[in-house]
Amino acid sequence: MTLSIWRYSHLALAIVSSAFLLIASVTGIILAFDPIANSIESYAIDDIEEVTLAKTIHVLQERYDELITLEIDEHDAIIATVVTKEGNSETIYVDPLTGKKLGVPVEKSDIIKFATNLHRSLFLKGIGRFFVGFVSFLLLLLSITGTLLILKRQGNVKRFFSKIRKKYFTQYSHIILGRLLLIPIFIIAITGVYLSLEKFSLLPAKVISHTIHTNHSSATRRVLPKDFELFKTIFLTDMRSVEFPFSDAPEDYFIVKLSNRELIIDQYTGTIISEEYYPLITLASYWSLALHTGKGSAVWSVVLLISCCSILFFIYSGFSMTIRRIKKSSISNFNHNKDEAEYIILVGSETGSTFAFATIFANALSALGKTVFISELNNYCRYKRAKHLIIFTATYGQGEPPTNAKRFEKNVKAIQPINQLQFSVVGFGSLAYPDFCKYALDLDTLLKMNPKFESILEPCKINNQSFTTFKEWAMGWSSQMGLDLYITPPEKEKVDKVTFSVIDRSDINEDDTFLLHLKPHNNMDYESGDLLAFYPKEDNVRRLYSIGKVNGNIMLSIKKHEFGICSTFFSQLEKGDKIKAVIQQNTTFHFPANKKDVIFIANGTGIAPFLGMITSYPLGDSRVHLFWGGRNTSSVLLYNEYIKKAQETKHLSTVKIIYSQELGNKMYVQDQIEKEASFIASVLKNGGVIMICGSIAMQKEVIKVLEKITATYLSEPLQTFKQQKQIKIDCY
Ligand SMILES: Cc1cc2nc3c(=O)[nH]c(=O)nc-3n(C[C@H](O)[C@H](O)[C@H](O)COP(=O)(O)O)c2cc1C
Secondary structure (H helix, E strand, C coil), rough: HHHHHHHHHHHHHHHHHHHHHHHHHHHHHHHHHHHHHHHCCCCCCCCCCCCCCCHHHHHHHHHEEEEEEECCCCCCCCEEEECCCCCCCEEEECCCCCCEEEECCCCCCCCHHHHHHHHHHHCCHHHHHHHHHHHHHHHHHHHHHHHHHHHHHHHHHCCCCCCCCCCCCHHHHHHHHHHHHHHHHHHHHHHHHHHHHHHHCCCCCCCCCCCCCCCCCCCCCCCCCCCCHHHHHHHHHHHHEEEECCCCCCEEEEEEEECEEEEEEEECCCCCEEECCCHHHHHHHHHHHHHHHHCCCCCHHHHHHHHHHHHHHHHHHHHHHHHHHHHHCCCCCCCCCCCCEEEEEEECCCCCHHHHHHHHHHHHHHHHCEEEEEHHHHCCCCCCCCCCEEEECCCCCEECCCCHCCCHHHHHCCCCCCEEEEEEEEECCCCCCCCCCCHHHHHHHHHHHCCCCEEEEEEEEEEEHHHHHHHHHHHHHHHCCCCCCCCCCCCCCCCCCCCEEEECCCCCCCCCEEEEEEEEEEECCCCCEEEEEEECCCCCEEEEECEEEEEEEEEEEEEECCCHHHHHHHHHCCCEEEEEEEEEEEEHHCCCCCCCCEEEEEEHHHHHHHHHHHCCCCCCEEEEEEEEEEECCCCCCHHHHHHHHHHCCCCCCCCEEEEEECCCCCCCCHHHHHHHHHHHHHHHHHCCCEEECCCCHHHHHHHHHHHHHHHHHHCCHHHHHHHCCCCCECCC
């Protein structure tokens, strides 16, 4: 739910600011070229950091009649206002070593003037400046909400820069560019806000006031500026400007502005009359302007240029993602009026995929001539002719509803249905989360409490949008209703697949299980516990396999099923064959960092991610304990090599292999866990983590035992440890 709050805030900010941001970015792009062009044709000379103010004043005074001002521009070129020997007053670029005239400052081009005005005030003077300042503030908020969205998506701060799962180009590039340009855009925004506040005099004053005592300059012998000890210690790179005394009168001084302070200097002796350091606000103004405009650094100007271009891209990609999301969750036009329909389908969805399933189901009902109305859960109301209610909903957060379902509970308590409604709830979720499909289950319980709702099927839980489970539920539902529904597979999902080469495949053992080793063709970032998604061409329905990362490559443990499309295909692969698949991050099932004890519980092929973890992880001080359940003593042979090696290298502290089919010693993993209840409890008590991978049946039994253990030994429900992320589950 928090995800959607940030997403909606991000979107709302983008909508409000996009037109202004468009103008600001385009003009920003034009303006970014100015410092780049200036630095190319700059009059700066090399080694300026070695030239003293005394030296430059000396050469200039020799060459010109009078010096009025001296300043250094953002490209380290020296500009002097002088009176020439011919009596002309000129402002010129000079060589600080020889005093020679190098050129004259040129006026900004019309296009730069135009862009500057538009960028600063939209040609609307004060009100325009206000808008520009406000848009800078919105850009600041956009960069903050964008950062939060990335953090939410990546799971935690440490994974901020980890690989992003590529769904489609605009989404992928929006996130990648967002991460890269976050800091420059943040700087553009915050300095923009600062400069606007300054323009409206909303910042503290930054004027320096000098205290000058008038009894100075009683010196009898005049020291020439070239001999001022002070000027010999000031290098041009530290200088910002020098104003020369207006006349020979002792009350006229040198005013020297340095990078951090301002000095008033006696023109006769060269001594400091007054010295004032700039207040923080002056430095902040200086740096805001420099950072916002790129003046003084061609490299930073290029960064600003790229950032402005990327803001334009963000506007495009952000809106394109929103339109795509709206389309995905939009309701088809087969919809009947809510009061005409016999079948009401209500959907709770955050990113739209649940709508796709609801639409397939609604289409199938429509094809049978049924009147269907489909809407969001939040829109629940009275339906005149409705007899059936089917709810499809995802779960978010810790068993929370998606945003478009938040009001359902309140509404359903307040609005009694007109007719008796037969209902069924289908939950969409992921076993990677401890509260698998919890919101759907809560809704089912809620409706069951109301006699106006009649449950006709137990709630169905669908993991990772499995079409197979969905179809099974739909078949069960239709036979219950006496209907002959035809469920069509979803349209082929467009995913960017990567090529993998088979580097090894083991023989199939007595349990029909084998190991498959794959090497990705591209450099990819994945960890043990991530998932390999494979889409067989026969049905294009995604199958997920838990990855063990072994020697930098992927190791899968696969059980060949008699009619399994995928497992059969994989079992026939030979070394050198190529397949296309997608790696899905599964951050909630990565090896936990800095834990004293980690317990792995697995059965069958569920051991694969754990083999990866014990083989290639730097486990630090963690002690790892493996409980694995197989059929008989030959089942473990497939994994022996990895287990033995991990024991030798002390990556595994304890290994408990349990056999369910071994004569005279039949046991299941949960039985062994129960036997070692006090050890399991002590690990949980000391903050250790339990990771479970394997079949759902095993998971259920293990969870039951763990619930018993935590209640008996720790007087806490297992839920407490789930919430503390001490229980990680990836079962299928
Ligand atoms: C941030 C986030 C939190 C999630 N939390 C849960 C959860 O607590 N329980 C669960 O079963 N699934 C959870 N899921 C998985 C989604 O419910 C699942 O992917 C669902 O199919 C998404 O449906 P939608 O595309 O219609 O929103 C979560 C997914 C995300 C991205």
